Structures are given as structure tokens and as C-alpha cells.
Amino acid sequence: MKPQQLKLLVPVIGLLLCSNSHAQGVLPGLNGPYLGQNLPGLMPEVFAPGIVSTPDWGDAVHFAPDKEVLYVSRWRVNKGQRETASVVFKRVAEGWQKVVTKQTGRAPYYSPDGQRVFYGKQYKTRTSDGWSEMKKLGPAFDEIPMMGLKMSRKGTLVFDEFTRDGNGVLRYASWDKGEWQTPKAFSKAINTGKWNAHPFIAPDESYVMWDGEREQGFGSSDLYISFRQPDGAWGEAINLGERVNTAAEEGGPQVTPDGKYLFFNRMVKPKGEAGEAQSDLFWVDAKIIDDLRPVY
Template sequence: MKDVCKSIILLLSTLVISGKSFSQEELAVLEGPYIGQKPPGLIPEVFAPSVSTEYRDWGGSFTPDMKEYYFGRRNNNSGKSSNVVFKSNNNRWHESIVPWGGFISPDGKTMHNGKQFRERIGDGWSELKSLGPLFEDFRIMRLTASLKGTYVFDEVGTNGDGILRYSRLVNGKREAPRPFSEEINTGKWTAHPFIAPDESYIIWDSERDGGYGDSDMYISFRQEDGSWGAAINFGEKINTDGEDGGGYVTPDGKYLFYCRRCVPPDFEIMWVDAQIIEKLRSK
């Protein structure tokens, strides 16, 4: 089953370029949590604080205090890509173009971008730094981290296929990355992982036999013996016959965000109540 993307109201009349401020008359006022968006239930909805079919939006990461939201944007007409941030100030959200983006660690101190990262400095971020020689040989699209410091990332192969790897932090020392077992590393285009802050589950996307489309979202729960359980497909409410992936859960644990290809080549960021994860856990 393929869901039809909802019509999207353009909430912002003008983008904020290079951090420039606009008056209330020029810019729609966005207030409250989640960039002023009405939270969804168990049926996914478009997360649309400033979305146009002209753009492809991908990724996304909130800071732990839920007051900053970073995501990537690509103009389908010009092909130009940019990183965007919404920041909340006095309960109002302001949009800016920024030179960086990526996954923000659960403690809010690090922004990961593949095999590189930035450290939090005041209300900004440091210059890019390398994760070091343990990661130099990997082609990484997305790296996420747990509260314990475990890295989970995708390794993109030369033929387009990929696998997921993990690297633990043990007694302050970083272990060499290792591949996950076949419960997770099965299928094609295995990519875009998210590890829960408490390491109780991993979310990723892949093309597998029995799936709904080009790529589906899956989840694996940590078992009592420390192993990872069988991959569970998120089902037809999340997955379509197109591309669905890039899932992650907001720092407050309330919502699952992911990306869906609506009308090619357009993507939209979707969100849904994270209770869907608990329903899958019960299986």
C-alpha cells in the first residue's frame, strides 16, 4: 500500500537566508514545541514547518533541550543543497541557513557528520574534527551514538549495498568497528541507523525480501542476553512501495521521525507517535 502525501500548507512566506531576521509581517510566527506543529497520533503525518515541493528534506536532529532542529534540504530545481536550523527563542522559532548539520549526540555535546564531528561551543559548534584512524577507511553516511558512547553507523559499499557497524567505548577506549549480525545485516542498501540512547533498540532501513517497497524501515530490540532480536518491519502505516528511511526518535522519546519519498523526486520528513515502537516491541 502506498500512502498519499498530505497537502502541505506553506507556513513560511520567506526563508531566512544567512541568519537574517525578518519582521512578523514577512514571516509566519511559529510558536510552541516541535516548531509549532500539531503532534500526530499513530498515523504518520508530514512534519511541515517550512516545506515546499520544490525541496527535498532529509535527516533531522533535535538538540536534547528540543530548542534547536537541524536538517538537510536540497532544491530539486537548482540541485543546490543546504543545511537548515530552526531555533526557539522566547518560545518563537526562527529559521536560518547554516554551514553544518548532522546527528546530535544524546548529551548534546557532539554533532556527528559521517566520520567527522563538531563539538558544542556555547550556542554554536566547533570546526570539523576527525573521528580518527579507526574510521578513515569507511564510507559513512550516518553515524549515531548512545549515552554510553557506542557508535552505530552505515558502511556504504562500492556497489551501493551497505552494512551496519558498531564501535563501543570501553573504559574510555574506542574499540575498532565491528559488523552487526545477520539479524540486522541482511538485504540491500542497509543504511541510516539510529541507536536508542539506552541501546534498547536500533532502527535502520534496507531492501529486504517481503518488504513493501524500495526501502523499508526496520527495528531490532536488544534481548536479555545482550544479542539483537530479529528485524521487525515497521508495517504498512510507515512503509510504502517507495523509499522510507532515515528514522530516529526525538530526544524526549515521544516521536519517530523519518523520510518518505512522496512524488519522485520529492522527499518529505514524516513523524508519528513513538508508541508505535512499543507496539512492535510487544511482538
């Protein structure tokens, strides 16, 4: 492991192995990056079935910037009550180790450079001896019912909002003069249709991805992408197409820190069983993004 990776990983492991977590033994047969899974091609595959993607829970993930730690947020409805759980997988010399935590709710989100870690509308910055005290994004964010947030290398934040009618808009906030500026709504190229949510911005800000419902879609919510144009504006939304989107609900797109793979969720009904669809985690080669990129 490179020295800079070790420097990044040690504070993270310190957070994991606290009194609120329980480390289990190394999982057998999981060696190499991405929990030792066979890498996907241009057709999406379920990620780590039975390990990360489980039949009893909906799962969402986020890799630490060095890809050595995977955070998993889980949810389900049990007897009419919503339940949440958190699991962490960390890479060790022998493979991957599972850490079950008592934390509930959202997993922490790390900025692309690993210098900030976000917890909803709050965050910490990396210091010489660990992490700062918890900070707030700023008063301009206080009244926005934010669901999720991502950040570019330049510090631009993108995020969604929770509304009961599903008509919330996607926003962005630029970093300037040591603080985030007042959030602005994306243009109609992005904020069109219904249920625009879970945005992801490329580290270099060359594109934004999200999920939403549009009349010309494949069914329920689909994944869309908008590329940055030469004049700095965002291009028209492009549906990721039939390799990714189906009649089922797709959502939560994000690309791995190395830019190689796209992860997303899809609502899938259990095979041969009646009942509600459950969210499974899929991944696919991120080359599908390059295949959609316009030539200017």
C-alpha cells in the same frame, strides 16, 4: 527555560548567528514545541508542510537535545546538478525563528547528552567555554565511506557506509577506555537484504532502527527495528508495518530527544504532477515502537 537548557542552547545559538548565517523574523503562528505543529497520532503525518517539508526540496532534520533548535538539511537535483542547502529553526520567546545558513552538506549531529557534536567523521566536545578543536573518530574509521552516524548515551556509535551497489553494511563501535573501539558489523539479523542504511540507536541501546530492502517488504526500502534481547544480542529485524511503510521508499528513521515521536522520510510524487518523487518528512507517535517490542 531551565538553567541547564539555557547552558546547552547558548553555544548552539552562537554557532548559528555567525557571519555565515542570516536570521529572519519570527515565523507567525508557530508557538510551542516542534514548531507549534499539531501532534501526530499513530498514523504518520507530514511535518510542518510548507515550512520544513517543502515541495521543491528533500528534507532531513535533527533536533538539538533540548529540542529548542531544529537543523534541516535539504537537497534536490536542478538541471541535472545536485544542490544542497541548510536551514535552522530556533525557538525564541515569541515562537520560532528561521536562520538560513551558507553551510552546505550535512547538518551537525548532537549526542543525546549534548556533550559532543559530530560533523561526519569529525567531532567536537563541549568545554567550559564552548567547544573543543575538531577531533577525528580514529584511524579505524578512516577507510570506511561513512554516510551517517548516531550515538547512544553510553557512547556507542552506529553508522552506515556508501557503496555504489547498495550493499553496504551497518556497523557499531563501542566507547571504552577513552576511545572508540574498532568498528564491527552488526549480525545478519540486521545486515540482510539490500541497502541497509541510516541507522538510529536508542539512547538506552534497547533497539536499533534503519532502512533497508528485503523481499518480504512493502516495496522499496522500508523501516526496520531490532530490539536488544536479554542476552545482549540483537533480535530479528521487524518491519515497522503498514502504518509506516508503503510501496514508496521510506528511510532515515530517528526518534526525538524526548522519545515521543518517530521522524522519517518518504519519497512522494507531487499530487497531479508528472516528475520525480521527492523526499517528504513525516512524523508519528513513537508508541508504534512500543507496540512492536517483544515481551521476554
